[in-house]
Amino acid sequence: NAGVTQTPKFRILKIGQSMTLQCTQDMNHNYMYWYRQDPGMGLKLIYYSVGAGITDKGEVPNGYNVSRSTTEDFPLRLELAAPSQTSVYFCASNKGGGSLWEQFFGPGTRLTVL
Amino acid sequence: DQQVKQNSPSLSVQEGRISILNCDYTNSMFDYFLWYKKYPAEGPTFLISISSIKDKNEDGRFTVFLNKSAKHLSLHIVPSQPGDSAVYFCAAREGNTPLVFGKGTRLSVIA
Numbered sequence: 522n523a524g525v526t527q528t529p530k531f532r533i534l535k536i537g538q539s540m541t542l543q544c545t546q547d548m549n550h551n552y553m554y555w556y557r558q559d560p561g562m563g564l565k566l567i568y569y570s571v572g573a574g575i576t577d578k579g580e581v582p583n584g585y586n587v588s589r590s591t592t593e594d595f596p597l598r599l600e601l602a603a604p605s606q607t608s609v610y611f612c613a614s615n616k617g618g619g620s621l622w623e624q625f626f627g628p629g630t631r632l633t634v635l
Numbered sequence: 636d637q638q639v640k641q642n643s644p645s646l647s648v649q650e651g652r653i654s655i656l657n658c659d660y661t662n663s664m665f666d667y668f669l670w671y672k673k674y675p676a677e678g679p680t681f682l683i684s685i686s687s688i689k690d691k692n693e694d695g696r697f698t699v700f701l702n703k704s705a706k707h708l709s710l711h712i713v714p715s716q717p718g719d720s721a722v723y724f725c726a727a728r729e730g731n732t733p734l735v736f737g738k739g740t741r742l743s744v745i746a
Contacts, residue, residue, distance in 0.1 A: 525678070554733060561644070561740040564679070571731075579733065583668060611678050621668055622728060626678030 525627035527612050533633045534602040542597040542630050544612030551616045553595040554579075554624065555587065557608040564611065570595055570616070602634045605606050638662045639727050641714040641737035650746045654712040660723030661706065669734065670699060672709050673722045682723070683710070696732055716742045 551572050556564040566579030570589040578591065584606060584615045586598040594613075599606060611629050613624040640659045648654045656670075666687040671679035685692040685699045687710070692699050696712045712719055722741050726734040 537658075556736075559737070563639075563641075563736040566733050569733050613678075617731065618730075622731075622734075623669065623681045623684065624734060626680070628678050629676070 523611055525614055525625050527610075527627035527630050530628070531629060531631045533635060534599075534633060536602060536604065538602050539598070539600050540602070542599070542610055542612075542632075544595045544597065544627060545593050546612075546614040546625070547593065548614065548625065549584075549592060550616050550625075551592070552615045552616035552624075553589065555579065555585070555597045555612045556611045556613065557606075558611065558629075559608050567597065567610075577630070594616075600631075602619070604634050606633045608630065608632060636661075637737075638665075639725055639737040641723075641740050642724055643717050644738070645741040645743070647743045647745060648661065648715045648731065650717055650744055652715045654710075654715045654719065654744070655738050656710040656723050656725075656742065656743055658708050659706060659708075660676050660708075660727050662727070662735075663703075664729045664731060665735075666730065667728050668699070668701060668708050669726045669728075670697075671724040671736075686707070695723055706721075712742075715742075717744050717746050718721060720744045 525546045554569040555567040567589040612627040615624045637665040638722045659697045669684040670682040673679040
């Protein structure tokens with residue numbers, strides 16, 4: 522199992538550009554999440570999904586969009602990038618149910634918007 | 636309004652001694668608590684968890700204590716090793732809602 526994979530690892534965007542952060546998991550997990558981590562801060566939830574075709578907003582969804590067309594993939598779309606979106610982005614997943622709430626994280630994507 | 640608080644941004648401990656990382660929460664409906672460890676340039680990795688029906692869970696050198704009346708949990712690492720140097724995040728959840736994370740505590744274990 523590769524676990525949770527994220528691409529790209531690094532990206533520099535200009536203000537106003539758009540991009541998609543890719544996230545894939547091969548553990549057949551129902552739940553997937555996108556977090557951002559700013560320096561000195563914890564992980565803030567952007568969007569999450571409880572299964573294919575279902576997505577919900579987290580704490581900081583503005584400026585982002587997601588889709589979940591398959592169980593494996595949960596891409597995060599940034600439209601009109603802004604400097605405030607400079608951050609490290611983590612994708613995570615878990616099976617859910619009972620005690621299966623341990624989240625597995627990807628290695629992160631470091632995004633800089635200039 | 637932070638529901639999960641880690642009030643110590645950093646902690647330094649001598650190798651071989653005990654490390655105690657603290658976490659406070661405000662939501663009395665949280666029923667499951669987790670600790671994650673994060674090295675630089677990597678994603679967080681799960682360390683240990685505890686259900687609200689327990690007050691202690693142990694896994695090797697790591698023990699988590701939960702005091703529900705005080706809304707406080709702590710992670711004990713004994714003995715501390717240099718490889719334990721990392722950022723530790725406390726997280727909590729209510730039912731099947733997403734985890735809520737604290738800001739993290741950076742642990743430095745000095746050889």
